[in-house]
Amino acid sequence: MGGLVRALVLPVARGLPWRPLAAGGTLGLLIAAGTRLHSDGVQPWLALLHLRAAALAFGLGLAFLLDDPARHTTATVPVRRLLRAGLRVALVAPVAVAWWGAAVLLVPAEGRPPLGDVTLEVAATAVLALAAAAAAVRLWEEPEPGQATAAVVLVTGVAAPLLMPGRWTLFVRLGVDRWDEAHRAWAWVLAGAVLVWVACTVEPVRRPLGGWSRSSPRP
Numbered sequence: 001m002g003g004l005v006r007a008l009v010l011p012v013a014r015g016l017p018w019r020p021l022a023a024g025g026t027l028g029l030l031i032a033a034g035t036r037l038h039s040d041g042v043q044p045w046l047a048l049l050h051l052r053a054a055a056l057a058f059g060l061g062l063a064f065l066l067d068d069p070a071r072h073t074t075a076t077v078p079v080r081r082l083l084r085a086g087l088r089v090a091l092v093a094p095v096a097v098a099w100w101g102a103a104v105l106l107v108p109a110e111g112r113p114p115l116g117d118v119t120l121e122v123a124a125t126a127v128l129a130l131a132a133a134a135a136a137v138r139l140w141e142e143p144e145p146g147q148a149t150a151a152v153v154l155v156t157g158v159a160a161p162l163l164m165p166g167r168w169t170l171f172v173r174l175g176v177d178r179w180d181e182a183h184r185a186w187a188w189v190l191a192g193a194v195l196v197w198v199a200c201t202v203e204p205v206r207r208p209l210g211g212w213s214r215s216s217p218r219p
Contacts, residue, residue, distance in 0.1 A: 005087065012087050017064040020146060021092065024061020025099045028054035032103040035111060042111035045174045048118065052171075054103050055122040056157040058096070059129040063153050064146030065092060066133040085201045089130065096126060113174055117183045124186050127193040129153050134200035 031054040035042040042050075065088055100122060104115060132152055136145030161171040169182040170189070 005083070008084070008087055009091070012084065013091055015068060016088060016091065017067045017146065020064035020067075020150075021061040021095070024058050025095075027060075028057035028099065029103055029106060031057055032106040035107045042108055044111055044113045047107045047111040048113040048174050051103065051107065051113070051118055052121065055125045056154070058099060058122075059125045059153050059157070060150045062092070062096075062126050062129040063133055063149035065089070065130060066137055067144040067146040069143055081203050082198070082201045085134065117179070117186075120183055120186045120190065124190040124193060125157070127190055127197060131193045131196040131200065134197050138200035 031050055035047050035050045038046070066085060100119065104112065129149065133145050133149045136142045136149055142148070164170060168185065169178045170185055172178050172182040
């Protein structure tokens with residue numbers, strides 16, 4: 001198995017959608033750097049908004065991670081889908097960690113919100129984007145779900161803070177009493193997104209919605 005993974009690293013790395021990832025990451029860093037444009041200094045609550053928006057931008061790039069024009073060609077290779085998708089995530093994970101470190105450093109130190117809690121929000125946002133892309137692949141065998149997934153992530157990310165009932169306490173303001181409660185909820189969101197990603201990444205045993213699964217024999 002180790003030899004197989006090593007043999008897959010270069011082909012998978014070459015096939016990754018680096019341009020959308022770079023675009024989303026760059027936009028996120030620009031949003032984070034916007035905290036330095038406030039002449040009177042940045043307040044933690046404002047920095048929190050910048051970092052949440054930066055996380056959404058990076059999530060838009062991650063929505064393209066499972067794009068693979070050759071998906072139907074490689075569906076019969078003797079490598080499980082979970083391994084192929086997991087390798088994509090593993091290759092991008094160091095980039096995501098470095099991106100988040102850069103985003104944090106772009107925010108003035110005196111204005112940074114609690115980084116542990118905000119990192120939880122960012123991780124949940126990233127995994128939700130991956131889970132949405134995996135669901136598109138699983139249900140519709142879509143080889144390049146990135147554009148549709150990014151649209152869903154963008155609409156959800158913008159609408160959720162406006163439409164979500166206050167009692168769900170996900171998008172709370174800094175310093176309110178429900179801050180800890182909100183981040184316990186974010187932890188559940190992250191765990192649920194991981195489970196959805198795994199469930200949607202294993203090979204389907206039934207036909208997906210809308211047609212024949214290429215991983216199953218023809219009738």
